[in-house]
Amino acid sequence: MESNMDQTTESKTSIKAVLFDLDDTLVLTHTADKAAHQAVMELLSRREHPFLDQQAIIDAFVKGFINQPWDPNHQIDVTEWRAQIWCRALEAQAIRDIELAREIQHCFDTTRMASFQWAPEVEQIVQRIKLKGIKVGIITNGHPKVQRAKLSACRADEIFNTILVGGEEVHQKPHKSIFLKACELVGTRPEESVMVGDSLKTDIQGGINAGYLSTVWINNHGIDYSPHELVKPTYIIRNFSELPQVLSLY
Known part of the structure; x- marks a missing residue:
């Protein structure tokens, strides 16, 4: 565990x-993605x-997905x-088959969701936090249909x-409004709250923007x-299992 906090001024808030x-914080999404990609290759x-x-098709899909994962105008499901991203990836291989592309997307989604489970120790650690009377919540970016699934x-x-x-x-992360709303919903103040995440740009910067403890x-x-x-996080840890050590400092 690394800390950017001045230990001489640390308060016991x-x-x-x-x-x-x-x-990639509570769930190792990249692992679920890998399983989904493997299922697509087998298909x-x-x-x-x-x-x-097959690998070129996966790579083309990933590139298209990163560029625009959903319709920015919200006209297409x-x-x-x-x-359609899969369809364009197939077309690069001279295969024009939208039904195959839809089958691939179904395979990808089904496998990904089946693999979308808590990272090691997450559930136990979160339950231990709750037993201390501390509220817990999730703030996640993304398309509502996908994130809710x-x-x-x-x-x-x-x-x-x-x-x-x-x-x-x-507003999505890192805008402070979503972080402040989370505090309001759980009944706490920002200066009593801690933000945990894997993204410096959205999670850590957002917690800083909202004035989290x-x-x-x-x-x-x-x-x-x-x-x-x-972007300077208060603490840096390598995996979720190190979180209790950080929280014990308060």
Whole structure:
């Protein structure tokens, strides 16, 4: 565990709420994505296209997905939008088959959701936090349909006191409004709240913007962090299991 906090001035402020990011914080989404990509490759291997470059199709989809994961004008259903991304990836292999693209998207979604479960120790640690009388919540960015499906897959509403999906709010992370609303919903003040997430840009900066007591960056991607970074989390941990050590400081 690393800290950017001046230990000589650290106060013993009582934590009333811990708010979490979802993707690659509570759930290792990149692992679920990997399983989904593998299922797609297996589906494609059963097709009678001898010169099909399966990895190239996956790579093209990922590139298109990163560029625009859903219709910015909200005219096309997100599942159909992503099927169209697969369709363009197939077309790059001279295959024009929207029905195959839809089948691939269904395979991807089904496998991904089946793999979308809590990261190791998450459920136990969150329950331990709750036993201390501390509220817990989720603040996640993304398309409402997609994020709600993820939240349902891991049964998040059975554990967390409140859940906010950025796509359902006026502003997404890192805008301070969604962080302040989370505090309001769980009945705490920002200066009594801690934000935990894997993204410096959205989770950590958002917690700072809202005036949270502290922020905890889970660097589970092994990113090289420089003390000269513009976004400075209060604490840096390598995985979720180290979180109780941070919270014990308060």
